Amino acid sequence: MTYDLRTLLNRAVDHAVDYRASLNDHAGRPDHGYAEMRDRLLEPVPEQGAAPLDVLEELVRRSQGGLMPITGPRFFGWVMGASHPAGVAADWLVSAWGQNAGYHTPTPAAAAMEEVAERWLLDILDLPRQSSIGFTTGATVAGAVGLAAARTRVLLDAGWDPDADGLFGAPPVHVLIGDDAHSSMFSALQLIGFGYRRLIRVATDGQGRMSVAALDAALRGLSGPKIVIAQAGQINTGAYDRFEDIIPIAHAAGAWVHVDGAFGLWARATPALKHLTTGIEAADSWVTDGHKWLQVPYDSGFAIVRDREAHQRAMTQWASYLPTISPTDRVPSAFVPELSRRARGTPVWAMLKTLGRQGVAELVERHCALTKRMAERLSAEPGINLRNEVTINQLIVDFGAGDAATRKALTEAVIAGVQAGGVCFAGGAAWHGDWVMRISVTSGATTEADIDLSADAIIAAWRAVRG
Numbered sequence: 001m002t003y004d005l006r007t008l009l010n011r012a013v014d015h016a017v018d019y020r021a022s023l024n025d026h027a028g029r030p031d032h033g034y035a036e037m038r039d040r041l042l043e044p045v046p047e048q049g050a051a052p053l054d055v056l057e058e059l060v061r062r063s064q065g066g067l068m069p070i071t072g073p074r075f076f077g078w079v080m081g082a083s084h085p086a087g088v089a090a091d092w093l094v095s096a097w098g099q100n101a102g103y104h105t106p107t108p109a110a111a112a113m114e115e116v117a118e119r120w121l122l123d124i125l126d127l128p129r130q131s132s133i134g135f136t137t138g139a140t141v142a143g144a145v146g147l148a149a150a151r152t153r154v155l156l157d158a159g160w161d162p163d164a165d166g167l168f169g170a171p172p173v174h175v176l177i178g179d180d181a182h183s184s185m186f187s188a189l190q191l192i193g194f195g196y197r198r199l200i201r202v203a204t205d206g207q208g209r210m211s212v213a214a215l216d217a218a219l220r221g222l223s224g225p226k227i228v229i230a231q232a233g234q235i236n237t238g239a240y241d242r243f244e245d246i247i248p249i250a251h252a253a254g255a256w257v258h259v260d261g262a263f264g265l266w267a268r269a270t271p272a273l274k275h276l277t278t279g280i281e282a283a284d285s286w287v288t289d290g291h292k293w294l295q296v297p298y299d300s301g302f303a304i305v306r307d308r309e310a311h312q313r314a315m316t317q318w319a320s321y322l323p324t325i326s327p328t329d330r331v332p333s334a335f336v337p338e339l340s341r342r343a344r345g346t347p348v349w350a351m352l353k354t355l356g357r358q359g360v361a362e363l364v365e366r367h368c369a370l371t372k373r374m375a376e377r378l379s380a381e382p383g384i385n386l387r388n389e390v391t392i393n394q395l396i397v398d399f400g401a402g403d404a405a406t407r408k409a410l411t412e413a414v415i416a417g418v419q420a421g422g423v424c425f426a427g428g429a430a431w432h433g434d435w436v437m438r439i440s441v442t443s444g445a446t447t448e449a450d451i452d453l454s455a456d457a458i459i460a461a462w463r464a465v466r467g
């Protein structure tokens, strides 16, 4: 099977550029749904191979109409970054260079770049500089990593070694979590053996912030090891827990504090919004994503742990065939569950180098301003109800008047109308007994004009539903 490498890779470049150029006109949902794409792709195992260039052409042809324009300028569904071209280019080289970045000695460039990215992240996010960062696939896995470090530390302090002896027979660990925590925290807890039903759920306010008084009351009755899970950026409202109050209370009770800041932690990157996170630096572990606000291509998440020793203890593996580790070495695999893996630090390095501290701050501020603009446009229309305090890049609205069921039906109809219209993409979610339209402004490509076009489309869809 002969092929010309340059021709093959250049063809991938051409397809990528053509695709990105098409997104201004195709910013809505894909033309074909999953069932249709599956039918189109399903076939028996190919018995014979094919030329790589033909496979590439077929891959592109068969994917057509089934791609969600997440990298486009008017994708507001969920909190998803737009895979910035600088990150994509770096990521292509990660694949082309094929560095297995689990260890530092065999792949020195990749490991060094990851270590530099670790330092830059701690600096930009202004978190304790001695912290270690595990470069994971996303915030869900990063959450499991941070909580595993927490588990190691709080149980060691209670005289039990969970890494050696597991959880059977261990002293029970009390895990306290806000009622509006992200779904991924529950799966992370399940993964590390804590069980999502064995949690103490703490009441929240109308924006999803953990009640300080309820946390205080819940902690008072507890003895033994404890973990408190706080949140920077609620998935629907963008609300921040009151870290200044929560963390001292939790620490006074001897708890480890873990913060889910999958997108919200990036408020720390700009002086204009840093106040939202005041006190957060006192926590013990934090999670954020590279593939959301920072625009790193998927997959990119960060598990940030103040207690480097607990972090490594919870993750490290060693075998005789692996290079020996000196205590001062930073081994990439010592902070994540995987051994073999791609050089995840490289696209992060490239994005931070591309944006710089100022560029990150501008990106975050711009998205918050764009979200406010959208909120103003929508709430000026009769019958569109703003449902959150818009502080960062999250906006929720519902439509019409009357009881929850009536508004839900109207809201679902507007969401369907917006998605069918193809100008922009927004989805729905349950919020405190209601069904809302969610708008997350997280794409590096979004401009004011895109917000105005999208607001017009949403208002038009609402008028059509209202009749």
Ligand SMILES: *Cc1c(COP(=O)(O)O)cnc(C)c1O
Pocket: 079, 137, 138, 139, 140, 141, 182, 184, 185, 233, 234, 235, 260, 261, 262, 263, 289, 301
């Ligand atoms: C997206 C998100 C997560 C999960 O992150 P993944 O990268 O998708 O695994 C966790 N918490 C919050 C608040 C999120 O927005």
